Amino acid sequence: MTIKLTTPSTISDFTVRRLSIYYHILDELNQNGVTVVSSETLGELSRVTSAQVRKDLSLFGNFGRRGLGYTVPELKEKLARILGLHQQWKIALIGAGNLGSALCSYKNFKRQGFEIVAVFDKHPAKVGQMWNQLKIQHMDEFSDTVQALSVTIAIIAVPLSEAQAVADIVVASGIQSILNFAPRTLIVPSNVQLRNVNLAIELEGLTYHLTHEHRPSPLG
Amino acid sequence: MTIKLTTPSTISDFTVRRLSIYYHILDELNQNGVTVVSSETLGELSRVTSAQVRKDLSLFGNFGRRGLGYTVPELKEKLARILGLHQQWKIALIGAGNLGSALCSYKNFKRQGFEIVAVFDKHPAKVGQMWNQLKIQHMDEFSDTVQALSVTIAIIAVPLSEAQAVADIVVASGIQSILNFAPRTLIVPSNVQLRNVNLAIELEGLTYHLTHEHRPSPLG
DNA sequence: AGATGTGAAGCCTTTCACAGCC
DNA sequence: GGCTGTGAAAGGCTTCACATCT
Incomplete structure (x- = not known):
């Protein structure tokens, strides 16, 4: 009432x-x-x-x-x-490639209540580099770091071939919210919230319509 | 049958x-x-x-x-x-920032039938730079270029404040398919297909559940 | 008068369950 | 026996329309 x-x-x-x-x-x-x-x-x-x-x-x-x-x-x-935007949310970013870089430099995150507090990669060439104020860490440190920092959200921005393995590590660390950019249906337990952002699927939604809608007039 | x-x-x-x-x-x-x-x-x-x-x-x-x-x-x-993936689709990318850079360097695009054939920005510091094989063009050249190259899809990767103005230019050029990364509901004619990718909305979907699901047992 | 809040109706999407074919 | 293809049933989301309140 x-x-x-x-x-x-x-x-x-x-x-x-x-x-x-x-x-x-x-x-x-x-x-x-x-x-x-x-x-x-x-x-x-x-x-x-x-x-x-x-x-x-x-x-x-x-x-x-x-x-x-x-x-x-x-x-x-x-x-x-x-x-749930009355609090600050701590995010771990996995994958220090071009997309990860774009996400990390996205200034508006913080104003909106989201903060990337750790960045991970598994490639030796990346580990140890500084991104903004953050040192890129090896995936082996993932679980310890996210627990120490109280991270609750993980963003997966790694290539297709590594995505499921990374998801398994994230789940094992206790994190229950994942935003996935890898173009694959990840398998996670049902208590884990998973959101996917898949560029190919969005583009294919456009090409489907481009291919099928030859209707210049309302009567088709 | x-x-x-x-x-x-x-x-x-x-x-x-x-x-x-x-x-x-x-x-x-x-x-x-x-x-x-x-x-x-x-x-x-x-x-x-x-x-x-x-x-x-x-x-x-x-x-x-x-x-x-x-x-x-x-x-x-x-x-x-x-x-509609039996043909190659030509894409114009608008916004030569971090996100645009990530999109432009995404190798898998081409294998999947999508190719970014032109990049635009309105800032003098960007215009003229080379990205991969592409020279960044000024937005003033948008309409002529996309018509010359037969571009059918535009990706908008500009800041919020410029998104609607850019969308208007895209629509005026005759393009009818837009993939928008700016966090705003763009206004376009109904014959234009619009898909939105909005990071904040995906993250908020996660934080909603983090905030409301305090249900360790099935009985709650 | 003007705009919300909401049960009921309508519409769309998914699931069921089984006939039909390999 | 196994698995698809599909009409019918179930379920879920959106819209309608109006009672309700300012």
Whole structure:
């Protein structure tokens, strides 16, 4: 009825993803000095319906005011708490290649509550190099280091052939959240959260449509 | 009943995404010398049910043999055609930063049928530099260059603040497929295919679960 | 009047289960 | 016997439409 003190037991990944999108839009609105937003407007900016926005938010509480809309800073703060962004998250990056370098130099991470606190590679030529303030460590040190630093998220940015072996090491270290950039379906226990970012799959989604949509007119 | 000569009119993005996954698994099986695979096995490797595999494939034709399974090279080839991977796709990369550099040096692109044929940036310090064999061009040259080179896909890898302006230029050039790495919901006409890769959203999907799943036992 | 919160309806996706073929 | 292909059932997500509150 009123404020839901407990988190609903099952929220779909679809919903969580949209909450993230709302959060970033609210962040931008907030920076632009916008103080109030309707589900209608938030929906347009997120490319979803206003009903979807209201339903998603209502799963976690009554954040709006009827007749008025949602207060931007307040809703942003609420979503930050829901998404777990009120704390700093420590990340271990595995793979000191081009992609790893790009991730490591991504300045906005820290502002958003994410910090890469250790970098690993297994190639002797890489180990010992300094990246920003971090010395690249050998994978043998992974488990000890992440436990000492209380790392809770691992980013895997190694070649395909090494990805599963690396995932096994990550899982063995006790880390339960993995963001994987290697183009392979990794096998991990069901208690480990795995997200994949696969460039080829995104591009193939585009080429599928390029190949099949020869419909210049609405009637095809 | 038999082979479907026409493509079904509406295939969901969920399905297309899974077809990509199957394709890459088949590619790997093929390299390992596996010649036949069942929907059961392909499902396990893709983390979906066997029924899902069969349903997805049956939308495009009868590719398997009852009692036997699917022939790996044959099914791989069929999926390649469905996904449009029987041709080379030319890509324009916009944004010559760290991420752009990582994308540009990604060797596997070419083997998979994708080739970055032009790189653009708007900053004078970048323009004129050589990346691999490509000279970085100014954004002013975008439209002319992509038309001359028959580019059909654009990758946007610029900062948030420039993303929408870049998207507008891309759309104006006639390109109808965009892969966007900027963390913003871009506004494009409905005939333009847009895919987003957003690191923050993936990480927030992980932190949501880290924050809410305090359930060591199945009974919670 | 204006906009949220929400049960119910509608729609889409996945799974089931078995007929059909190898 | 084994495995695919598929109509039907089940499940899940989105939209509708309106009661509710400011």
